[in-house]
Amino acid sequence: MFVLLRHLQRVRREAALPRRQGARSLAIRHVDAGSCNACEHELTAIAAPQYDFQRFGLDIVASPRHADVLLVTGPITRRMEGPLLSAYEAMPEPRRVAALGDCALGCNVLADPAELALPLDQLLPVDLRIPGCPPTPAEISAAILEMIDGG
Amino acid sequence: MSPSHTAGFARQATETVAVAPVGWRDACLGELDRGGRFCGAYAVGAGAGRRWNALFADGEATRMLSLEVGEGEAVPTIVDLLPGADWDEREAHDLHGLDFAGRESLRPLVAHTAATGSWTVPVSGEGTYQVAVGPIHAGVIESGHFRFHVVGERILHLDPRLFYKHRGLQRAAEGASPERGLAFAQRACGACAVANSVAYALACEAALGLVADREARRGRTLLLELERLYNHLNDIAQICAGVGFAPGNMAFAALKERALRLNAELVGHRFLFGTVAIGAGPEVSAARADALRGALRELGEDAASAWRELSFAASVQARLGGVGVLSAEDAAALGAVGPAARAAGIALDCRSTSPGLWYGSSFAPAAPARPSGDVGARLEVRGVELPATLELLQELLAEPIGAGGSDPGPADPRGVARVESPRGETVCAVELTVARRLGRVHLRTGSYANWPALAHATADNLLPDFPLINKSFELCYACADR
Ligand code: SF4
Numbered sequence: 046m047f048v049l050l051r052h053l054q055r056v057r058r059e060a061a062l063p064r065r066q067g068a069r070s071l072a073i074r075h076v077d078a079g080s081c082n083a084c085e086h087e088l089t090a091i092a093a094p095q096y097d098f099q100r101f102g103l104d105i106v107a108s109p110r111h112a113d114v115l116l117v118t119g120p121i122t123r124r125m126e127g128p129l130l131s132a133y134e135a136m137p138e139p140r141r142v143a144a145l146g147d148c149a150l151g152c153n154v155l156a157d158p159a160e161l162a163l164p165l166d167q168l169l170p171v172d173l174r175i176p177g178c179p180p181t182p183a184e185i186s187a188a189i190l191e192m193i194d195g196g
Numbered sequence: 197m198s199p200s201h202t203a204g205f206a207r208q209a210t211e212t213v214a215v216a217p218v219g220w221r222d223a224c225l226g227e228l229d230r231g232g233r234f235c236g237a238y239a240v241g242a243g244a245g246r247r248w249n250a251l252f253a254d255g256e257a258t259r260m261l262s263l264e265v266g267e268g269e270a271v272p273t274i275v276d277l278l279p280g281a282d283w284d285e286r287e288a289h290d291l292h293g294l295d296f297a298g299r300e301s302l303r304p305l306v307a308h309t310a311a312t313g314s315w316t317v318p319v320s321g322e323g324t325y326q327v328a329v330g331p332i333h334a335g336v337i338e339s340g341h342f343r344f345h346v347v348g349e350r351i352l353h354l355d356p357r358l359f360y361k362h363r364g365l366q367r368a369a370e371g372a373s374p375e376r377g378l379a380f381a382q383r384a385c386g387a388c389a390v391a392n393s394v395a396y397a398l399a400c401e402a403a404l405g406l407v408a409d410r411e412a413r414r415g416r417t418l419l420l421e422l423e424r425l426y427n428h429l430n431d432i433a434q435i436c437a438g439v440g441f442a443p444g445n446m447a448f449a450a451l452k453e454r455a456l457r458l459n460a461e462l463v464g465h466r467f468l469f470g471t472v473a474i475g476a477g478p479e480v481s482a483a484r485a486d487a488l489r490g491a492l493r494e495l496g497e498d499a500a501s502a503w504r505e506l507s508f509a510a511s512v513q514a515r516l517g518g519v520g521v522l523s524a525e526d527a528a529a530l531g532a533v534g535p536a537a538r539a540a541g542i543a544l545d546c547r548s549t550s551p552g553l554w555y556g557s558s559f560a561p562a563a564p565a566r567p568s569g570d571v572g573a574r575l576e577v578r579g580v581e582l583p584a585t586l587e588l589l590q591e592l593l594a595e596p597i598g599a600g601g602s603d604p605g606p607a608d609p610r611g612v613a614r615v616e617s618p619r620g621e622t623v624c625a626v627e628l629t630v631a632r633r634l635g636r637v638h639l640r641t642g643s644y645a646n647w648p649a650l651a652h653a654t655a656d657n658l659l660p661d662f663p664l665i666n667k668s669f670e671l672c673y674a675c676a677d678r
Contacts, residue, residue, distance in 0.1 A: 048505045049443040052498065056450045076332055077339045079361040082674040083386025083467045086430070089336045090456070093449040107334035124308055124360045125339055128331050155383045157364025179386065181466065182453075 056094040070102035071193055073143075074112035074136070078129050078165070079119035079156075083179040084146040088116070090182040098186050109135040114173075114189075116143045117165055120154040126162035133169055141192070143173035145185065150174055210402065210612040212249075212260045220272045223261050227252040228277070232259060233544075234531055235614065236623050236640040237284040239292035243267065248294060250274070250281070251612065251623060256549045258612045260625075270297035280531025283648060284640075291367075306359045312343070316355040319345035324352065327659060331360045338673035342662070349658045354651045361677035369637045374400040374626070375474055377634050381624070384639055385675040386467050387430075390416075390423040391617030392639060392675070393472035395624035398552050398613030400474050403628045405607030408552060412477030412600025417554035418592045419468055419478065420615070421585050426455040427618035428578045428585065429499065431535075431670040435575050436506070438664035439515040447502045454495050462488055477600020485593040492593075496586040503579050516572030520665030522653040523569055532649035534620020534642045535577040536669055541567030546616035553615070554592065569653075571668040617642045619671055643675040 075088060091098040092105075106112050109132040117129065133142070144150050144165050151164035165171060175188045215223040228234070232252030240247045246265045251258055265271055273296040275282050286305035288294040296302060303317075304310045316326075324347050331339040341357040369380040381396035382389045394416050401408060408416070429452035436444030456466040462484060463471050471478050480488075506512060522532065527540040537544045538561055545561035547553070562584060564576040611626045620642030627636040650669045654662055 046443055046505060046509055048501055049447045052447045052502060053443065053450065075336050077337070077361070077673075079363055079677075080338070080674065081383050081386040081389075082338055082672055083389070083469075085336050085338060086387060086467070090449070090453055093453045094446050095450060095453050105336055119361065120363065122361055122363060124362060125331065128339070128360075132332055155363070155365060155368060155380055157368040160362055160364040178469070179467070 053094050057097075060095045068102065069193055070104070071114060071189065072104055072106040072112045073114045073116050073189070074106055074109045074132065075116045075118070076125075076129050076132050077118050078125040078149070079122035079161075080146065080148060084118040084148070087179045087182050087185060088118070088145065091186050093182070096182045096186055098189075101186070101190055103186075103189060109133070110137065112136050112140070114141045114143055115169070116145050117149050118145045120148040120151070120156055121162045121165055121168065122156075123160055123162050126168065130168065141172040142169045143175065143189070143192070144171050145175050146180060147176055147178045150176055152176070153178070209256070210258045210260060210608050210610060212262055212610060215261050215263050217263060217265075217269065217272060220261070220263055221274060221277065224250060224274045225277060227259060227261065230254065234278045234280050235621060236638070236645070237281055237288070238625060238636075238638040238640070239288040239294050240627065240636045242292060246292060246294065248288065249610075249625070251625065253549075253614060253621075256551055258614065260610065260612065265294060270295040272297055273299040275299055278531070279529050280645070280648070283644065306362060308357075308359065315357060316343055317345075317353055319353050321347075323347045340673045344654075344659060344662070346659055349660065351654050351657050351659055351662070354654045356647060356651050358647065358673055359677045361674055363678065365678045366637045366639060369634050372634050374404065374628070374632070374634060377626075377637060378472065378474065380637065381639060382469060382472070384678050385641065385643075385672045386469075387427060387672055388423070388617045388619065388622065388641060388643075388675055390419045390468050390472060391615050391622050392624070392641065394420060394553075395613045395615040395622045396626065396637070396639070397472050397474050398615065399611035399624040399626040401602060401611065402608045402613065403611030403626050404474070404632070405605055406475050406602040407605035408475070408477065409601050409603055411598040412475075412602060413552060413554045414592055415477030415480070415597045415600045416472065418480065418589065418597065419471055420553070421588050421592070422455070422459055422462075423468060424581070424585050424618045425589070426452050426459065428582050429455055431578050431618075431667070432503075432506070432575065434667040434670055435571065435664070436512065438667040439512055441509065441512045444502070444506050444509065444512060451495060451499050451502065458488060458491055458495070475602040478597065479599045480593070480597040482596040485596050489590055489593045492586055492589055496583065499582055499586075503582070507579075513572070515664070516575060517568070517570055519571045519661050520653045520657055520668055521568065521570045522649055524567070526652060527569065527649060530649040530652060531645055532620070533645045534616070534618070535574055535581070536646050536649055537620065538562055539564055539567060539573035539577045540569035544621070546614050546621045550615065552613065555588075571664055574668040619643050619669075619675070620645055639678060641672070641675040643671040643673075646671050647676055
């Protein structure tokens with residue numbers, strides 16, 4: 046275990062993480078609405094030692110009831126439209142919606158149109174767009190932090 | 197370990213046999229008697245003239261039994277002979293309107309409109325109740341629904357309901373050119389993008405009468421092993437997370453991140469998107485190959501020391517034994533593949549029968565010291581395969597990889613390819629129209645094959661252990677839903 050902790054210490058040193066500036070917090074609820082799973086891999090990676098988004102007060106929470114931001118991936122399949130909308134309904138206000146990845150932005154979507162619901166921005170008010178296929182962990186963290194700092 | 201197949205017909209051959217309805221079950225049994233292993237079935241077309249094709253793997257060869265299904269006719273089921281065909285039959289019913297005779301029930305699989313009672317197995321008795329989980333889960337997890345039938349904390353039965361992410365990719369690809377179809381195969385799953393694309397490309401090449409040359413085979417094998425590397429690191433991290441062991445989770449997440457960065461340095465994409473092409477392969481210069489070898493050596497040393505630590509973390513190891521057991525017998529009956537099958541003691545790895553790639557003839561499936569089929573054994577398979585993959589990568593990168601191409605070969609009416617993804621055998625079948633457009637694309641990934649085995653392995657376990665069992669299989673939802 047101590048070897049593992051030493052590994053982690055080294056990674057953190059090499060990543061040269063900036064000091065946390067000021068106090069802030071943001072609770073994120075992720076909903077996969079038909080992604081290819083690479084967007085999820087990158088979203089998970091922002092918790093890895095090289096990025097460690099929790100030091101900015103960002104957290105992925107288990108329930109939409111605890112969330113400030115609904116972070117959506119995928120092109121919105123017909124079958125995920127209902128669960129997506131109920132997750133949004135369950136969120137307290139004020140709430141924000143973020144589209145993660147080109148699919149959620151409605152770009153270059155590949156699918157049988159009959160299997161898709163309306164694009165995300167026609168279902169919910171999208172406040173933050175994070176383009177990329179998939180966006181890198183650094184891009185995801187930067188976009189979310191910019192949103193908090195921008196009010 | 198140098199590949200023996202340096203020249204000649206380096207491709208998995210496919211032979212198609214037309215079968216009449218009355219002989220269907222006997223023909224399938226005959227395949228099993230000949231040593232064939234069922235590896236999927238798929239329907240083609242709609243209305244009259246539909247066909248039902250079953251695939252059987254036999255070493256490097258694949259045999260296809262093909263049945264013409266007339267209007268109003270039902271296909272004799274094979275699910276009692278081959279429980280692994282359950283999902284294939286149910287999917288064909290939902291998406292192609294095929295009926296199967298002789299089955300107890302054909303519960304909806306892909307179709308989502310029916311009432312809960314129609315897609316779950318009835319479970320009753322004193323103290324039984326259901327726990328519904330998903331489609332949205334607590335963490336960053338793909339969407340899917342699980343219905344647990346439990347007594348107290350103990351799981352009696354699990355009905356998974358996937359296909360929330362069904363995008364109709366196979367259908368959407370129809371009519372496109374083979375080259376354009378690659379994007380659909382890749383998009384089916386980000387974490388298996390290479391395996392799916394390579395299986396698709398090999399299947400198309402078989403249908404087009406092309407045989408990938410030496411350099412293309414080496415280049416594709418490199419990509420496949422890079423994909424396996426980051427996935428295995430990811431899976432070990434996830435199993436650590438499943439038992440709440442944060443140091444292991446973070447150490448392996450950091451190693452996975454390093455592997456992804458190496459991918460980006462090599463090909464410009466962390467998940468190796470856009471690197472597979474039909475009739476061509478990626479090029480790797482001597483300088484890049486050298487740099488990658490060095491970086492992989494360092495990564496391998498750190499992974500080995502982290503793995504050693506993990507094996508001595510008693511609090512982790514104590515949580516892994518006897519949990520989520522999949523016996524060898526059940527694994528074989530349900531058609532389990534990949535690490536899940538190898539952890540149960542089944543020596544099955546498509547890499548040992550892939551002449552279209554660059555694995556040596558001496559390649560042997562990894563064997564865990566204790567093939568107990570539990571979470572611990574599935575973790576161990578990853579641990580054993582990591583150094584093997586790193587060694588393969590060192591061998592592949594010992595010399596630069598030139599621009600790959602293809603040579604003309606015999607064209608099969610249907611192209612079929614089987615490729616070992618990080619989750620197991622992925623089968624792709626491609627049928628072209630006379631105008632050389634995609635008539636049918638069938639992608640049956642390792643995840644698709646393993647989902648029923650995962651559901652089976654949860655029976656008799658505690659409900660709170662499900663996340664751990666789930667992570668020990670680490671199947672993709674996107675891969676199955678397509
Ligand atoms: S944007 Fe790209 S990486 Fe993200 S889900 Fe869509 S296809 Fe996958």
